[in-house]
Amino acid sequence: MRVGLFVPCYIDQLYPTVGRASLELLQKSGCEVIFLEDILCCGQPMANSGYEHYTTNKNYASPFLEALPNVDYVVAPSASCIYHLTHHLLKEELEQDKLQKFKEITEFLHDVKTNFVVQSYFPHRVALHKSCHGLRGLQLAKASELGGTAFSKIENLLNKVEGLHLVIPAQSDECCGFGGSFSVFENAVSVRMGEDKLKNVLHEKVEYLTATDMSCFMHLEGVFKENESVVKIVHITEILNSSL
Amino acid sequence: MKTLHANLSKEFLSHRKDADWHNDTLWFLRKKRDYAKDQLREWEQLRQAASEIKRHTLSRLPHYLEKFEQQASQNGMKVKWAWDGQEVNVLVTKILRENNVTSVVKSKSMLTEECGLNHHLEKQGFEVVDTDLGERIVQLRQEQPSHIVVPAVHLRKEEVGKTFHQFLNTEVGNSDPSYLAEEARNSLRRDFIKAEAAVTGVNFGIATNGSVVVCTNEGNADLGVHSKKVIIHCMGIEKILPGLKELSVFTRLLARSAVGQPITIYTSHYKNPRQYTKEYIIIVNNLRTEIYKDEGFREALKCIRCGACMNTCPVYRRSGGHSYHHTVPGPIGSVLAPFYNKEKNKDLPFASTLCGSCNHVCPVKIDLAGLLYKWRQKLTKETSQAVEKTLGFKASTELLKNKTVYKMAGKCARLKISSFVLKSSYNPWNKGRKFTDLPKETFREWYKRSNHEE
Numbered sequence: 001m002r003v004g005l006f007v008p009c010y011i012d013q014l015y016p017t018v019g020r021a022s023l024e025l026l027q028k029s030g031c032e033v034i035f036l037e038d039i040l041c042c043g044q045p046m047a048n049s050g051y052e053h054y055t056t057n058k059n060y061a062s063p064f065l066e067a068l069p070n071v072d073y074v075v076a077p078s079a080s081c082i083y084h085l086t087h088h089l090l091k092e093e094l095e096q097d098k099l100q101k102f103k104e105i106t107e108f109l110h111d112v113k114t115n116f117v118v119q120s121y122f123p124h125r126v127a128l129h130k131s132c133h134g135l136r137g138l139q140l141a142k143a144s145e146l147g148g149t150a151f152s153k154i155e156n157l158l159n160k161v162e163g164l165h166l167v168i169p170a171q172s173d174e175c176c177g178f179g180g181s182f183s184v185f186e187n188a189v190s191v192r193m194g195e196d197k198l199k200n201v202l203h204e205k206v207e208y209l210t211a212t213d214m215s216c217f218m219h220l221e222g223v224f225k226e227n228e229s230v231v232k233i234v235h236i237t238e239i240l241n242s243s244l
Numbered sequence: 245m246k247t248l249h250a251n252l253s254k255e256f257l258s259h260r261k262d263a264d265w266h267n268d269t270l271w272f273l274r275k276k277r278d279y280a281k282d283q284l285r286e287w288e289q290l291r292q293a294a295s296e297i298k299r300h301t302l303s304r305l306p307h308y309l310e311k312f313e314q315q316a317s318q319n320g321m322k323v324k325w326a327w328d329g330q331e332v333n334v335l336v337t338k339i340l341r342e343n344n345v346t347s348v349v350k351s352k353s354m355l356t357e358e359c360g361l362n363h364h365l366e367k368q369g370f371e372v373v374d375t376d377l378g379e380r381i382v383q384l385r386q387e388q389p390s391h392i393v394v395p396a397v398h399l400r401k402e403e404v405g406k407t408f409h410q411f412l413n414t415e416v417g418n419s420d421p422s423y424l425a426e427e428a429r430n431s432l433r434r435d436f437i438k439a440e441a442a443v444t445g446v447n448f449g450i451a452t453n454g455s456v457v458v459c460t461n462e463g464n465a466d467l468g469v470h471s472k473k474v475i476i477h478c479m480g481i482e483k484i485l486p487g488l489k490e491l492s493v494f495t496r497l498l499a500r501s502a503v504g505q506p507i508t509i510y511t512s513h514y515k516n517p518r519q520y521t522k523e524y525i526i527i528v529n530n531l532r533t534e535i536y537k538d539e540g541f542r543e544a545l546k547c548i549r550c551g552a553c554m555n556t557c558p559v560y561r562r563s564g565g566h567s568y569h570h571t572v573p574g575p576i577g578s579v580l581a582p583f584y585n586k587e588k589n590k591d592l593p594f595a596s597t598l599c600g601s602c603n604h605v606c607p608v609k610i611d612l613a614g615l616l617y618k619w620r621q622k623l624t625k626e627t628s629q630a631v632e633k634t635l636g637f638k639a640s641t642e643l644l645k646n647k648t649v650y651k652m653a654g655k656c657a658r659l660k661i662s663s664f665v666l667k668s669s670y671n672p673w674n675k676g677r678k679f680t681d682l683p684k685e686t687f688r689e690w691y692k693r694s695n696h697e698e
Contacts, residue, residue, distance in 0.1 A: 009644055012687045013654050014680060019687030035691055041644035048598060048617070050624030051637040059645040088617075136600035144278060145556060145604040147287035171271070175558045179597025184672055185247060186595060188254035189562050191676030193597075196267075196562075222677025 003031040003108075004071035006064075008081045009041040015214050021237040022077040022105055028241070029109060029116040034071060039063045044084040049181045052088065061089055068094075068101060073112065077237050079104040079134030079212050087137070104138055106212055106236060110153040122239045123163030127206040127231075128154065129197065129220070130173040131213035140212060143173050154212060154236065161239055169200040178219035194223030201231055208234045247591035253563035262400060267561040269397060274555040276504025277605065283506075284496075294497055295609035297490045298546035305536065308451040308484045309527065315454025319516045322524045329359030329530050336361060336443065336476055337368050339524055343474045345440040347371035351458070351465035352379050353445025354392050354549060355478050355528060358571045361443070373435040375464035377428055384411045390565030392572060393502045393551035398564050432464075442468030446479035446525075447548070448494060452487040455515035456525060459498060459508035466512050475523045477514065481532050482545040494548060497607040501552040531583050540618055544579045546608040553602035553612055559595055568592055575602040575612040582619055590627045593619035654686055 003026055007019040026033045042064075043055030064085065067074060076082055082104045090099060109116055134140040134154070141152035158166050177183065177193025184190075197220060201209050209231050211217060217233045224231060246254075257263045281287045301308055313323045326332040332355075340348065348365065350356065350372055362383065365372045374383040378395035382388065384407050389395030396404070405419030414427045444465045448457040456477045458465045469475050485491050499505040517523035535541055554560045554574030565573035570581040570589055575596060581589035593616045602612040643649055656662055665671065667679045685693070 007687050009650070013657070014682065016683050016685060016687035016690050020690060023691075037688065037691075038647065040647065040650050043641075043644070045644070046637050046641050048620070049633075049637055050594070050620035051634075051641065052621050053625070054637065054641040055645075132597070132599035132601070136604060143601070143604055145274075145281075145601055147281050147284070147291075173601075175597045175599035175601070177558070177597065179599070182594070182597050186250045186253065186559070187672065187675050188250065188257050189559050190597075192257055192263075192562050193558055194677070218680065219677065221680055222673070225678035225680075226676060 001031050001073070001112075002034060002071045004034050004036045004067050004074045006036050006039050006074055006076040006081070008076060008078045010218065011077060011214055012040075014218065015235065018077050018214055018235045018237055021235065021241040022075070025105070025109070025237055025241045026075060028119075029113045031113075036063075036067050036074070039067065042081040042084045043089055044081060045180055047084065047088055048179075055089065061093055064090060064102075065093060068098065072101070073108060074102050075105050075108045076102075077105045077212075077235065078214065079107075079131060079138050079140065080215050082107075083133040083137035104134060104140065104212065106134070106154055106157055107138060107140055109240070110157060118157060118160040118240055120161045120240050120242050121163050122161050122242050124208050125165045125167060125204075125206045126158070126208045126210050126234075126239070127167045127169050127201045127204050128158070128172055129169075129176060129201075129209055129211040129216060130154070131211045131216045132173075132175050134212040135173055141173075157240060158210070158236070164239065167204045167206055169204050171196075171200055176216040176220050178216050180215075183219050190219065191223060194220055195227065198224055198227060198229055198231070202229065206231060208232050208239075210234050210236050210239055212236050247594065248569055249563070249567050249591045249595040252567035252569065253559075253595075256564040256567055257562060263562060263564070265400060266398060266564060270391075270555045270561045273394075273503050274552075274605075277501060277552060277555065278504075280500040280504040280506065284500075290493060290497055291607055291609055293493050294548075294607055295546065297485065297493060298608050299543070301484060301486060301490075302482070302536070302542060302545055305481065305484065308486060309481060311451040312449050312454055312484055313527070315452065316456075316525055317454070319454045320523070321454065321517065322522065324524060324526045326526050326528045326530070329361075329528075332356070332359045332478060332526060332528055332530070333361055333364035335526055336478075337365065337370075339474065339476060340365075340370060340441055343441065343522065345370075345474055347373070347435075347439045348441045348443055349373050349375050349436055349439040349464075349468045349472070350379075350443045351445065351460060351468055352376040352395070353443070353478055354389070354572060355445055355480050355530075356443065357389065358530060359478075359528070361478075371439075373432070373439065375432055375436070375468060376460065376462060377425065380428060380432065381407060384408075388566070388571065390573065391551060391554055392549050398566065436467050436471060439468070440472065441474035441476065442472040443476045443478065444469060446477050446483050447498070448491055449479050449484045449525075449527075450486075450488060450491060450513075451484055453515060455513045457491065457511060457513050459495075459511050461505075461509045463510045466510055469512070469514060473521045475514075475517070475521060477523070477525045478528055479525060480528050480530070482547075494607075498548060498550050501550040501605065501607040535580070535583055541579070541583075541615060543610050544576065544615060546610050547576050548608060549576075550607055552605040552607065556601045556605045557596070558599065558601070559597060563595070568595065575616065576610070579610075579612060579615045579619065582623060586623065587627050590623045593623060651688070658682055658684070
């Protein structure tokens with residue numbers, strides 16, 4: 001299976017280890033991975049701020065459209081980018097079956113690579129933050145406000161990690177307060193949301209906090225640092241890719 | 245570039261204890277709602293049914309409104325139509341004058357709040373008393389409700405104690421909730437006896453039998469309607485439902501979504517006037533046809549005003565209802581507000597992280613986050629924007645689509661001097677957060693290097 005790896009702008013620039021863990025994980029799952037070097041960004045930062053009309057031009061959509069025929073799937077370690085691609089940028093460009101080819105990485109490992117055995121060792125107490133776009137946008141798990149049977153692709157994968165003690169803090173599926181430019185223009189509310197998140201995580205006495213989206217962590221890491229918290233931040237791919 | 249909402253939120257949050265209390269109280273309601281929802285296995289089917297009923301009704305709105313008018317008139321109700329808020333106010337004034345009424349008891353109606361009815365009537369010399377306890381508290385303080393279901397949720401009991409002492413002559417410093425409620429009840433009883441007319445809002449209008457349905461937990465609407473000879477129900481055009489069968493879906497959803505109760509305590513159907521009473525229904529448009537005409541936003545008219553989107557919204561809970569500077573706050577309010585004033589309310593669709601929780605709690609499944617996203621695109625084009633904002637996003641657009649510029653910018657950011665600037669207090673990001681340490685190389689650089697070495 002040929003998979004195109006899309007490493008979003010902010011992960012490329014700020015969290016290269018997440019890109020690396022994603023690449024290695026996909027290889028471990030038996031995929032031929034092609035790094036989609038020409039794709040920089042999905043356009044979400046501008047679009048969510050009201051400037052979608054700057055990004056719908058060929059410069060944003062076309063690299064994805066060009067990459068698609070050469071691979072079976074386009075995978076990214078960022079639910080919010082995949083959500084933006086499939087619900088906004090490419091929604092009018094592609095049929096539903098083609099849009100299905102864009103997958104967030106845990107969704108891909110869980111739903112497509114069903115035979116993939118997680119062989120990972122991470123002997124730590126880890127809290128989970130359920131990032132909104134993965135949770136509500138891509139239904140990686142059932143959000144607490146919805147009715148119906150509970151499920152969680154994220155927890156299914158994490159529960160297979162040896163040594164890992166998973167903790168679900170209070171309000172774990174409440175937004176962290178990032179929200180793109182919201183975090184700058186609405187600084188006070190954003191920071192308070194991050195502080196409340198920290199309070200609930202600290203209550204669980206964990207060593208790490210994990211999530212499917214580094215965008216939440218861009219903001220949370222800053223809030224944690226400001227509050228001199230000892231809780232470390234780790235992306236889910238880094239846990240799934242860690243070994244003895 | 246701080247918006248009005250951002251400034252008001254900051255002010256609200258600066259009273260930390262009160263803000264935490266506000267957040268916790270509304271989260272408590274959200275949890276009660278979750279519990280109530282879990283008691284019904286068919287919860288998601290109910291939401292789906294409600295959403296489809298509303299969609300159907302909206303698709304034939306003129307038909308159902310005409311049917312409703314005809315039925316209600318046949319029942320002896322006097323049906324009037326009002327194009328906007330001003331017309332509502334004039335109509336109510338006229339009715340009161342015709343019937344020689346000088347004092348009115350009102351039971352909670354966000355619609356009359358939207359029209360500024362209290363203010364108008366008071367200016368015309370009428371005495372108006374809001375009879376919902378929360379509404380009464382904010383009315384005494386000359387404030388607007390900060391929430392559509394719990395209008396005084398922004399106030400702690402101590403503040404209510406002070407307000408009651410000032411206006412109702414209660415004991416100084418006594419803020420015991422039972423005592424305050426008892427005193428409010430005594431005072432309201434006198435108001436109920438004194439008033440000559442009752443004004444109510446309407447939760448649902450039933451097309452097949454022409455009745456209006458009013459849901460309250462305190463029974464205050466009933467006290468007014470049952471004891472007065474002049475009764476006025478103000479109903480937004482979107483409140484219409486085809487029949488009683490459809491209503492049954494909504495009575496199961498409304499209170500559960502709002503506060504986690506199985507049903508509202510009083511769900512009253514008013515169909516016929518009694519002998520010697522005059523009962524009016526004013527059907528109000530007030531810009532609803534503008535929303536109706538805009539197919540992209542029409543579904544906002546499905547809203548049944550349960551407030552669930554406010555209780556779940558992490559931004560609303562932390563910033564308080566008044567930060568939205570519009571009658572209806574929170575996610576649904578931010579969708580409606582720009583219809584009333586694009587320029588003044590252009591900040592509200594941005595007062596959200598688009599987390600989508602509001603979509604999931606909405607009993608009629610309005611795509612609130614989607615509509616906020618849609619507004620952002622429209623408002624950016626149709627209202628004035630700060631030049632630096634537009635330029636900033638224009639630059640980001642160029643930066644993130646051009647590989648050479650992108651790589652260069654990344655390299656520049658990694659320079660010592662840039663890192664100093666990024667971490668300085670000049671960077672707005674660093675208010676309440678610390679900028680992350682930039683890695684030595686990007687993923688691209690690592691990929692190139694490691695593959696090259698191989």
